[in-house]
Amino acid sequence: MSTTVTHVFITATNKLEPDDKHARKRIRKQAMSKSAQARKKRGGYGQHNLIQYPAEYLPCSGSKSDPQVSVKALIPASLASSSYEKMRIRYNFDLLDLSQLTSFHISYATANILANKPTMLTEVLGHRDWSYLNYLPGRIGHNSALDKAAACVAARAQQWLASPSEPVSSSILKLYSSALAALQAELQCPNACLRPDVLCATQLLGIYELLKMSTEDAWRYHSTGATALIKLRGPGRCETDFEKALVLSHVGQIFHEALNINQTCFLSDDPWQAALRSIPTTDNLFSDRSEPIISLLTTVCRVPEYFYKTTQIICVTRHDTPVGLVDDVKNNLQLLRLQLLHWYETFFGPASSDYPKVAIDKDRKHEALGFSFAVSIILNRLLFCLDPVENAPCEATAQDSALKILMIANQELSAVSQAELFMAIKFKVAKVTLATAERWRDWRMSVCAQAGSLMETLIMPKDVFVDWCQRMGWETPRQP
Template identity: 35%
Template sequence: MKDMGGVSTKEPEFQFVNSTIDNPVVPQDVATRALIRKQAMKKASAARKKSGSYGKHNLRQYPVFVDGPIPTTNPRPTSSSREGVFHKQQTSPELDHGCGTTIIDSAPSFQHAKSKSHLQPTPIELLGASVPASLPLTAFESMSMRYGINILDLSNLTTFHVSRATRKALATDPSQVINMLSYNQWSFFSYLSSSYETSPCVRSAVDCVVARVRQILSPSEPDLDSTVITHYVKALSTLQKALECQRQRYSPEVLYAIEILALYELLASSEPTAWIRHSAGAAHLIQLRGPRRYKTEFEKSLFMAHVGTITTEAMFNNEHCFLEQDNWKEVFESVIVDDDIISDRSEIVISLLMIKSKIPGICADATTAVCGDKPPEMSAVVDLASRAQQARDSLIKWRCDYEPLLGPLAELCKRNVDDDKKCKVMGVYLSCMMLANRLLSSVSAPKERLELENEIDAIADQVIDLYGRVAEIRPQSTLFLAQTIAIAKAMQATTPLWRDISPDGGIERWKFERFCEIIGRKC
């Protein structure tokens, strides 16, 4: 076809481009070939830029090479062993390019390289050297592997039965912690992994506890003593900095670190004052944070981990427990999970702990009434007796309500974990029942006092019998009853004093002080 000027033109047509280098019709000019490739990949390039994968490798699959045979065994070193076929990792100066690509120094020879100017690994060798065996370990996982300890197995030492008596029992025989490693329950340890990665004070506290457990399990291992002390000093220093910071001091992570350090003191062989001090610090911070700061599951776990200790320590310190106040009732109730039959979050446990929170205040007021410098007013005595009676009635009702679930006390101890849970619950109930009876007895008439003391003596006998059966069948569960057996023995030691009625019918001051001395509380 010719145009008006006589110049011959061709119709536009689509031509397939043969990119084979041997095809003579393909342009040989390098710039032209680059332009062709650029035009051919234009749409693909735009799509990759839009999806965010432009300039990246195909992350969905590894390339398959045919230069050599694919090895039948995995040539990569495992995390548990760096010895064997591949001994050492080093950075290749030819392959690094600032990215830290690693190759193995004992990989197969590169003598068959195609280039004669310098040695090059085959693609299959590069693949075997650069593909990681697994995802890198987190700091928490690395720490657990280093010590061979999974701190989550200590969750049963972060529950409501922990007390001074528990600490004393562990100090007498630290190896008892081995029996705790077979338990695992809901606790604040469920949230440890993420906090360990992000909170320096939590990390330092955890390192301290894990090193101590390792020391208990391997007492002859060298250098552990200094390691434990180093971690402890660092944990205290890190925690102190967090407490001095106004933005951090009320954060759940700081409370977390304090409670974890209290666990360390529970396992430490030092004097009990350190554990008491840390426990008091945790209780004070829980109170300062207020009931509105326990909304998340993590915060509820921190609250529940210390509830038992808060109430028990208030009783020992002759103080009212702040948890008896109405504004903390909502926190207790928010913890309850309906589908848990017997656990730290079950209704049976929470309702009992709410009753227990009232015992320290009754005990403190009874101490004032009996041991005060001035005789108490009759109205104060009547009010005290009414509160003690109400606590006793609440405990009796609690026992009746959950009798089908708990069963007879004589059949409590069996060879299963469910009965361990029942032991913890019944231990708290029996302790509270003996204390409520003793407090009511202290402000009752002689006849009622004798009846109450007979009941106390019968309960103490049941506790001693239960403790003996538990020690024989499931000795690890005796820790759950450590505080209960201590109270039972104190009751039996002082029951004769309460049965000895004075001329005026009241309890003499020295008798009450003797009871407080034996039980280990301030008076």
């Protein structure tokens, strides 16, 4: 064999002497070159045992009765090196563990509860429900405002879990300041402000205020901002699952804000109603995106409109109000009340046994029931205010609903934190209703005493009605 040969081929006629070490080395190098090049292309060069499965995951028994599982199902895919994964590793926290804080049950009352009892947060972290957070892994890394808001929330959550009693660190405050600046830049752009990522960033900063254990006012700042963005985007931008999840998580807050400032709720408009009705799934009977919840939400979105009209009648026009207008308000309140009763019968009455059997989250079920009772209290009391004679049973129904809310909180929910955080606003409605019961009853008795001598329908005195509204934090018209 010539000493100038570059490549050595193994053939039947090209025998090598056993002691030809240099030739054997060249043969091994040549034989492995192609496979090495292939591994480099796949990204697996220098990594060993890539297809070896850990022994602890292999079946322990060789029995033929063992279930047959495909390799693809048995071996999980490796995690992609995504922007979301990098953020999760950096802050040692997964934002999906905050999904319960995106529920429509969250309200300004929840912010107050957390500010006073921060330790309640530990019992809801990690319980994952479907929410807009599910879509974050695919969206992080594409929008600066969203990236910075997510980082801010993750950093705060991690710090709180590590040191609950420590104040927010200066580094996290810097992240928050940077997130606000990035969001403000997006909001100043007419086109950018309509992107779903900008709405998501706004809602994430609302979660940050909850984790910061801020006051109610600080949380409301972001909540009202998200409401304004949703209204600006319009129902035409509620088409993708991500967009629907963003809107759905905020429906409860939009409803409460409308009551608080005494305005109609834009979600009662037909295009928005159609957008909400396109959401339901059957994954869990009382999840936020289930048919019972969507049905309930589409009904209650009309309540603020008739709360506003009732306050105008009681606080402004009173007996100068055209009879036709008063009758229209009463008829619509009765219609909403009947729709709520129908909802209850469908999902909690005897007819509920005919409903398809699917998974049920019992806490969510009773929270939805509590919400329906709270809305029922409002409707019944508004009817009673406008006609205490014809609608005399309505106040008794309201008091009964208040007691049922307290019973749900005391007996039906799995944890104290679950009750206090997600039933907070329902508690308030119930407690204020019970606290004002005596004054309302006294007015009712005075009406009965003079009913025979009255020539016109009585309307509740303004001071009695306003006292109830003020205790709830609801605005009423000022004296003209």
